[in-house]
Amino acid sequence: MDATKTDEREEAVATLGPFGSCPLPIFEHPQIVLGHGSGGKLSAELIEKIFVSRFRNSTLEKMDDQAVLEIGGARLAFTTDSFVVTPIFFPGGDIGTLAVNGTVNDLAMGGAKPLYLAAAFILEEGLPATELARVVDSMATAAQNAGVQLVTGDTKVVNRGKGDKVFITTTGIGVVDRGTQLSADLARPGDKILLSGFIGDHGITILSQRENLEFESTLESDCAALHGLVGAMLDAAAGAVEDFRVMRDPTRGGVATVLNEIAGRSRVGMVLRENEIPVRDSVRGACEMLGLDPLYVANEGKLVAIVAPEIADRVLAAMKRHPLGAESHIIGEVVQQPAGMVLMKTSVGGTRVVDVLFGEQLPRIC
Amino acid sequence: MCLAIPGKVVEIYSNEGLQMARVRFGGVTREACLDYVPETQLGDYVLVHVGFAISRVDEEEARRTYEALAELDQLGELEAPEVGEGSRSGS
Amino acid sequence: MKYLDEYRDGDIAAKLVERIKRAQTRPWVIMEVCGGQTHSIVKNGIDQLLPKGVELVHGPGCPVCVTPLEMIDKAHAVARRPEVIFCSFGDMLRVPGSDGDLFSIKSQGADVRVVYSPLDCLKIAQANPEKQVVFFAIGFETTAPANAMLAWQARRTGVKNVSLLVSHVLVPPAIEAVLSSPLNRVQGFLGPGHVCAVVGYTEYEPLAARFHVPIVVTGFEPLDILEGVLMVVEQLESGRAEVENQYSRVLARGGNHPARERIAKVFEVSDRKWRGVGMIPQSGLQLREEFRDLDAELRFNVQAIDTMEPAVCIAGQILQGIKKPHDCPAFGTACTPQHPLGATMVSAEGACAAYYAYGRHLKDADPAMIGANGNGRD
Numbered sequence: 001m002d003a004t005k006t007d008e009r010e011e012a013v014a015t016l017g018p019f020g021s022c023p024l025p026i027f028e029h030p031q032i033v034l035g036h037g038s039g040g041k042l043s044a045e046l047i048e049k050i051f052v053s054r055f056r057n058s059t060l061e062k063m064d065d066q067a068v069l070e071i072g073g074a075r076l077a078f079t080t081d082s083f084v085v086t087p088i089f090f091p092g093g094d095i096g097t098l099a100v101n102g103t104v105n106d107l108a109m110g111g112a113k114p115l116y117l118a119a120a121f122i123l124e125e126g127l128p129a130t131e132l133a134r135v136v137d138s139m140a141t142a143a144q145n146a147g148v149q150l151v152t153g154d155t156k157v158v159n160r161g162k163g164d165k166v167f168i169t170t171t172g173i174g175v176v177d178r179g180t181q182l183s184a185d186l187a188r189p190g191d192k193i194l195l196s197g198f199i200g201d202h203g204i205t206i207l208s209q210r211e212n213l214e215f216e217s218t219l220e221s222d223c224a225a226l227h228g229l230v231g232a233m234l235d236a237a238a239g240a241v242e243d244f245r246v247m248r249d250p251t252r253g254g255v256a257t258v259l260n261e262i263a264g265r266s267r268v269g270m271v272l273r274e275n276e277i278p279v280r281d282s283v284r285g286a287c288e289m290l291g292l293d294p295l296y297v298a299n300e301g302k303l304v305a306i307v308a309p310e311i312a313d314r315v316l317a318a319m320k321r322h323p324l325g326a327e328s329h330i331i332g333e334v335v336q337q338p339a340g341m342v343l344m345k346t347s348v349g350g351t352r353v354v355d356v357l358f359g360e361q362l363p364r365i366c
Numbered sequence: 367m368c369l370a371i372p373g374k375v376v377e378i379y380s381n382e383g384l385q386m387a388r389v390r391f392g393g394v395t396r397e398a399c400l401d402y403v404p405e406t407q408l409g410d411y412v413l414v415h416v417g418f419a420i421s422r423v424d425e426e427e428a429r430r431t432y433e434a435l436a437e438l439d440q441l442g443e444l445e446a447p448e449v450g451e452g453s454r455s456g457s
Numbered sequence: 458m459k460y461l462d463e464y465r466d467g468d469i470a471a472k473l474v475e476r477i478k479r480a481q482t483r484p485w486v487i488m489e490v491c492g493g494q495t496h497s498i499v500k501n502g503i504d505q506l507l508p509k510g511v512e513l514v515h516g517p518g519c520p521v522c523v524t525p526l527e528m529i530d531k532a533h534a535v536a537r538r539p540e541v542i543f544c545s546f547g548d549m550l551r552v553p554g555s556d557g558d559l560f561s562i563k564s565q566g567a568d569v570r571v572v573y574s575p576l577d578c579l580k581i582a583q584a585n586p587e588k589q590v591v592f593f594a595i596g597f598e599t600t601a602p603a604n605a606m607l608a609w610q611a612r613r614t615g616v617k618n619v620s621l622l623v624s625h626v627l628v629p630p631a632i633e634a635v636l637s638s639p640l641n642r643v644q645g646f647l648g649p650g651h652v653c654a655v656v657g658y659t660e661y662e663p664l665a666a667r668f669h670v671p672i673v674v675t676g677f678e679p680l681d682i683l684e685g686v687l688m689v690v691e692q693l694e695s696g697r698a699e700v701e702n703q704y705s706r707v708l709a710r711g712g713n714h715p716a717r718e719r720i721a722k723v724f725e726v727s728d729r730k731w732r733g734v735g736m737i738p739q740s741g742l743q744l745r746e747e748f749r750d751l752d753a754e755l756r757f758n759v760q761a762i763d764t765m766e767p768a769v770c771i772a773g774q775i776l777q778g779i780k781k782p783h784d785c786p787a788f789g790t791a792c793t794p795q796h797p798l799g800a801t802m803v804s805a806e807g808a809c810a811a812y813y814a815y816g817r818h819l820k821d822a823d824p825a826m827i828g829a830n831g832n833g834r835d
Contacts, residue, residue, distance in 0.1 A: 033564040208394070212572045212581075215396040216388075282393025285458060289391050289414075290573065291369045291547075348470040348679040350502015359560070362547030363573060365369055365416050365600060366492045366521055368493050368599035368651030368677075372460040372707075382614060384606075392458040399576065402602055402716040411460060413654060413707050416546070417574025418603045420716060421654040421707050423460055428706035432463055435680060438472040 035359025039253030042359045064183055066110040068176055075176040077112030082169040087209050092220030096138035101225045103172040104146045108227035109247045111182045112174030119170045120154040124163040146225040178234055179241050186245040187266035191334040192312035194305045197327035199255055200283040203297035217282045224301030229324045236318035243308035256295040259342045260356045272332035272344040291364035296357055370415035372423050464678030473683035474506050480690050484510040487689050489647040492519030493677050501679045517631045520595045521548045525730040527764040528624045529554035535591050535757045536567045544572045545593040555764055575607035582619040591753045594621040597628055599651040602716035605723035608748050622753040623743055626729055628652050629660045630740035636668045645689040648674035650704040657712025661700045669698040676704040723748055782809040
């Protein structure tokens with residue numbers, strides 16, 4: 001590189017103000033891109049700029065996975081979620097089990113006892129009826145196991161090619177009767193971060209079914225309803241329910257995304273320990289092969305909980321006694337600085353930032 | 367660049383004139399092309415990059431060099447102890 | 458996982474760091490060429506473990522971030538065509554061209570697919586005989602055998618609806634460009650382990666001799682990197698300038714002969730433009746005459762696309778190790794992974810992006826304070 005070019009660049013850089021001009025403004029998207037659905041920064045931007053800005057209210061602005069509403073003296077949790085997974089059948093479950101358990105979990109993360117579901121189906125012309133029946137059978141079983149009733153629903157059919165076999169939107173309602181106050185903005189320095197088990201099972205299972213990335217494994221989705229585990233955890237905290245700060249299920253975007261959201265809303269930092277985070281061999285193998293980080297891979301049967309240090313050990317013990325929490329660990333602590341950032345002590349003794357992804361995590365060769 | 371990881375060859379076969387293998391990485395198995403390491407045997411470890419084995423792991427060399435590394439641990443104890451807190455101390 | 462986990466042992470890492478401290482008596486500047494090594498260093502926090510006198514600077518070893526803007530524009534032009542199924546490694550999907558990235562092209566209706574292996578393109582081509590499958594063949598020498606095999610197999614099995622958009626780059630000319638710069642500060646190198654597994658390291662010997670720099674061909678796991686640094690520091694301290702092989706469990710001096718032969722049959726060396734650095738002669742690969750009919754640039758007539766690079770970032774100096782990401786006033790403010798101004802931020806492997814993702818806390822926070830609860834130090 002010759003000296004004149006260097007000077008030009010330095011000059012150009014020197015004239016950049018803090019909001020410099022970018023020749024490649026790729027975040028102003030005139031169209032929705034896949035990254036908007038990944039749960040990362042793009043998603044957050046979409047939600048903030050297009051949705052929240054138009055529906056301002058204090059409940060919505062908390063941006064928890066459920067809304068806890070006071071109605072006639074009762075506290076009700078209310079949530080909705082859509083399921084668009086491809087393929088619709090995968091080892092460990094299908095789009096139906098996801099739809100029921102996913103919504104039950106969103107309610108449970110608010111401390112609610114899940115009661116009722118509504119489900120709306122968008123069916124693609126040409127979907128075999130037997131496949132639909134199979135999906136709905138799964139939903140019925142999952143609902144029964146979770147102790148919830150499907151009380152109302154809707155179906156629509158769209159032309160072939162306009163909907164990927166089936167899309168399901170579920171809405172759920174539950175009652176919060178334990179005096180819990182759980183929200184992403186309640187984490188405090190000194191709190192412990194608990195994780196209920198192996199991460200990455202669901203996302204890697206789905207990836208293993210996709211052509212161009214397929215590989216063989218005995219891995220299954222961890223799809224499960226978590227309200228029983230949550231109940232056991234809240235029982236263990238009985239008498240100190242205010243020491244229970246936040247609970248989230250790390251679905252798309254994984255543990256990293258959820259912890260960053262909490263760190264941001266609570267204006268705290270977090271320090272994780274890589275050696276404490278459980279990952280199955282098959283998930284590790286797939287992630288190493290594709291260059292993926294398990295911290296960003298979706299889970300459908302796991303939760304992270306942030307609790308005061310005084311109750312951490314007994315909550316952890318209760319988790320480990322529950323079949324869905326056998327591999328629970330304390331994976332880190334909440335700290336004061338650096339606020340809004342999640343850091344991790346690596347297995348070799350260094351420290352790294354666990355950032356939020358921009359869009360989807362992609363396999364890499366680099 | 368060059369994300370390549372070692373895996374164990376668990377099956378060898380031919381497909382469309384190419385020497386292929388099923389290679390196991392931890393708990394997952396994927397197909398990889400062996401044409402560039404034709405001397406590979408079942409049970410060998412190969413380094414796989416974008417679906418191609420680009421080299422075989424020399425297990426004897428790996429053992430030898432790893433033992434040298436692990437020995438650093440023991441040698442360290444024979445030498446005079448370092449003053450200071452460890453990796454954060456100024457140097 | 459065997460041959461992986463052992464090389465992440467924290468106790469051995471600490472011992473290697475101690476060895477480096479004992480060996481080092483003067484400050485040294487070492488460059489790791491490979492983006493994957495940069496990734497490993499920043500992701501594992503290795504640069505913080507090293508004594509202050511050993512400075513790691515990150516080189517141009519990321520084929521994604523050095524792919525010139527005009528090549529991205531050519532890729533977009535091809536991907537937009539309705540008859541094309543455009544296949545690429547995941548790395549390339551978010552690299553911005555003059556007008557969006559492959560994701561936005563996809564959102565406008567293009568058929569863009571991520572593949573793990575170039576051979577997957579053959580399956581896609583066979584499954585879609587009425588379409589044209591184009592593969593974005595990027596990479597250093599490591600990926601050349603795989604990309605060569607796509608061309609070779611396509612020819613051998615008579616699959617006609619496949620072509621390659623080639624943007625291959627070579628490492629030794631990049632190292633030479635770094636060392637030849639009057640602003641160069643680099644005194645030793647961690648050589649690219651997987652590139653050398655393919656092509657060997659004979660080409661690095663004349664470089665080491667001519668510029669009197671030690672080059673230690675190094676692997677990617679934390680212990681590999683630390684051992685590589687130790688070997689470079691030991692050479693620097695004793696005034697030696699040789700090529701050594703730290704990654705001996707996987708490579709030998711001559712590299713992989715069948716792979717080198719196949720590369721030579723399919724590709725030939727050519728001049729290449731590098732994003733942020735400019736034209737480096739004889740620094741890339743293109744398809745040989747006999748395989749030119751598989752060249753997507755010719756098949757889709759996009760050779761004429763010629764884009765001006767924006768002059769606003771110092772990526773060139775970062776790629777050459779002259780500046781660090783933190784030296785750039787735009788780093789983390791005007792220039793972020795979502796809003797990249799230049800080469801080193803566009804790809805997850807680029808030095809700036811790696812720092813942003815894994816290490817940016819270091820500029821603002823005192824590492825000793827990390828983990829403090831506001832009650833004083835731990």
